[in-house]
Amino acid sequence: xxxxxxxLIIYVFGLATMGLMMGIACVVIPRLWFFLEKVYRxxxxxxxxxxxxEDRLSPVSKSRLSLVARKTLVLDMDNTMITSWFIKxxxxxxxxxxxxxxxxxxxxxxxxxxxxxKRPYLDHFLDRVSKWYDLTVFTSGxxxxxxxxxxxxxxxxxxxxxxxxxxxCIEQFGKWSKSVLLACPDLSNVVLLDNSSTECSFNAExxxxxxxxEIGCRxxxxxxxxxxxxxxxxxxxxxxxxxxxxxxxxxxx
Amino acid sequence: xxxxxxxxxxxxxxxxxxxxxxxxxxxxxxRFVLGAIFACSAISACHWVRDAKESExxxxxxxSSQSAFAFSLATICLLxxxxxxxATKQDPSILRDTQEMLSPFRLNIDNQGRLILLxxxxx
Numbered sequence: 001x002x003x004x005x006x007x008l009i010i011y012v013f014g015l016a017t018m019g020l021m022m023g024i025a026c027v028v029i030p031r032l033w034f035f036l037e038k039v040y041r042x043x044x045x046x047x048x049x050x051x052x053x054e055d056r057l058s059p060v061s062k063s064r065l066s067l068v069a070r071k072t073l074v075l076d077m078d079n080t081m082i083t084s085w086f087i088k089x090x091x092x093x094x095x096x097x098x099x100x101x102x103x104x105x106x107x108x109x110x111x112x113x114x115x116x117x118k119r120p121y122l123d124h125f126l127d128r129v130s131k132w133y134d135l136t137v138f139t140s141g142x143x144x145x146x147x148x149x150x151x152x153x154x155x156x157x158x159x160x161x162x163x164x165x166x167x168x169c170i171e172q173f174g175k176w177s178k179s180v181l182l183a184c185p186d187l188s189n190v191v192l193l194d195n196s197s198t199e200c201s202f203n204a205e206x207x208x209x210x211x212x213x214e215i216g217c218r219x220x221x222x223x224x225x226x227x228x229x230x231x232x233x234x235x236x237x238x239x240x241x242x243x244x245x246x247x248x249x250x251x252x253x
Numbered sequence: 254x255x256x257x258x259x260x261x262x263x264x265x266x267x268x269x270x271x272x273x274x275x276x277x278x279x280x281x282x283x284r285f286v287l288g289a290i291f292a293c294s295a296i297s298a299c300h301w302v303r304d305a306k307e308s309e310x311x312x313x314x315x316x317s318s319q320s321a322f323a324f325s326l327a328t329i330c331l332l333x334x335x336x337x338x339x340a341t342k343q344d345p346s347i348l349r350d351t352q353e354m355l356s357p358f359r360l361n362i363d364n365q366g367r368l369i370l371l372x373x374x375x376x
Contacts, residue, residue, distance in 0.1 A: 058271055064264050209357070224350040231268040240261035244358040 035100075061234065068236050072184040073133035073229070076194040078141055079212040081122055082149060086112045103152045109144055116149055119213045125222040130159040132233045136183040138164040138192070140176035140199060170202070177202050188237035191229075205243045266368040269351065273366030276347050290329055297322035 057065065075081060082102075088111060101115040129135065139146045143165040154160040164183065169176040180203045184190040192207045194200050200207035208228075210221050232238055300322065352361055361369040 058267075061268055061271060064267075068264075220350070224354055227269060227272050227347060227351045228354045230272060231265045234264040234268045235261040236264075237257060237261060240258040241265060241358060244360065 064234050068234060069186070069189050071133050071233050071238065072136055072190045073129060074136045074138045074178075074180050074183045074190060074192045076178075076192075076196070076199065077137055077139035077146055077149065079195045080193060080210055081119055081137075081153065081213075083117045083119070083213050083215050084114050084149070086110065086114055088112045103149070105148050107145060114145070114149075116152065117213075117215045118153070119222055120219050121223045122153070125226065126153070126159060128226055129229060130157070132230065133191070134162070134184075135159055136162040136164065138168070138178050138180070138183060140166055140169050140178070142166050169199075175199075179203065180206055188239060191232065191238050191242070193225075204245075205239045207242065207245070209245075262368060266366070269362060269368070270366030273348060273351075273362070273364075286332075290325060290332070293321070294325040294329060297325055 078084065102118045103116040104113055106113050137150055137160050146165055150160050150163060166176065168182055169178055175198050178199050180190045180192050187206055190206055192200055192203055193210055194207060195210050195212040197209060213219055232241060235241060348364065355361060359371040361371060363369060
């Protein structure tokens with residue numbers, strides 16, 4: 001009888017220990033996985049020697065650069081630089097990405113927590129491009145939503161201070177369009193980088209279309225743009241190049 | 254084509270060629286480093302294997318006696334960690350990516366970064 005009760009105690013204690021261990025594992029493993037994923041993303045983002053480590057210019061290019069005006073690069077935010085995920089309070093999220101978010105904040109006006117996912121190589125891209133162009137962010141998102149995200153992306157560097165929001169867009173057929181004249185009145189010196197051809201329709205000759213960023217996909221679109229944007233700043237009129245784009249021909253017709 | 258357009262495209266091409274050639278030189282340097290380190294590793298690995306066959310001591314003891322192999326192995330690991338495997342193949346990848354980027358503009362580039370104007374597609 002004594003042996004049986006001792007065995008029972010050991011058995012119950014063993015079960016409790018196993019349960020506790022499994023509970024701890026269930027809590028720790030996802031967090032550890034989350035952390036390791038974040039570390040891996042940082043590693044992937046910063047290890048490749050991606051683009052010219054320093055801006056070496058030949059004397060010819062230097063003199064050319066002094067002849068042309070400094071250009072303005074107008075950047076779209078949603079699906080170009082970041083992708084965000086809204087999770088309403090009290091609602092169970094569906095198909096939430098299984099990737100560590102870069103930034104989250106609560107928006108009382110929407111009653112939702114917003115999870116922000118940066119496009120790969122965004123920091124490197126902004127670092128390089130801010131040396132070549134004056135940057136302006138033009139988003140069709142509301143100011144209360146976009147402003148905290150842009151503050152996070154800027155990281156106090158002061159490169160994303162020029163901002164235009166939904167109130168600066170023009171509504172046509174229920175969709176928002178952007179006029180880059182608000183960012184720079186001289187159309188020969190302004191480039192718009194956007195993922196939506198509708199939003200670019202007013203300034204098709206000044207636009208570069210980039211594919212939309214999908215969370216979790218291997219994406220090198222921003223890195224691939226660097227040589228193009230580097231060469232574009234040497235032109236007197238960016239439209240000499242950008243008007244050649246065939247993607248907007250359906251708009252022209 | 255207007256004079257301004259032509260001048261602009263020439264300036265664009267010049268910078269693109271500069272970028273491509275700089276990347277080529279950089280990749281060439283990294284390939285040389287890669288070759289040298291691999292040769293060093295291979296030679297010292299042969300010595301290490303020969304020593305390991307003769308002695309019965311622990312792997313790490315042999316590794317500490319073969320400082321050349323340990324050093325070259327550590328260097329390779331460090332370089333791979335810092336992404337030099339990307340740097341050695343940087344020039345073909347930058348060419349491919351730029352060609353992809355230029356295709357909607359009816360343009361292409363050759364291996365030297367010179368622009369090739371493509372005709373407008375007629376349907």
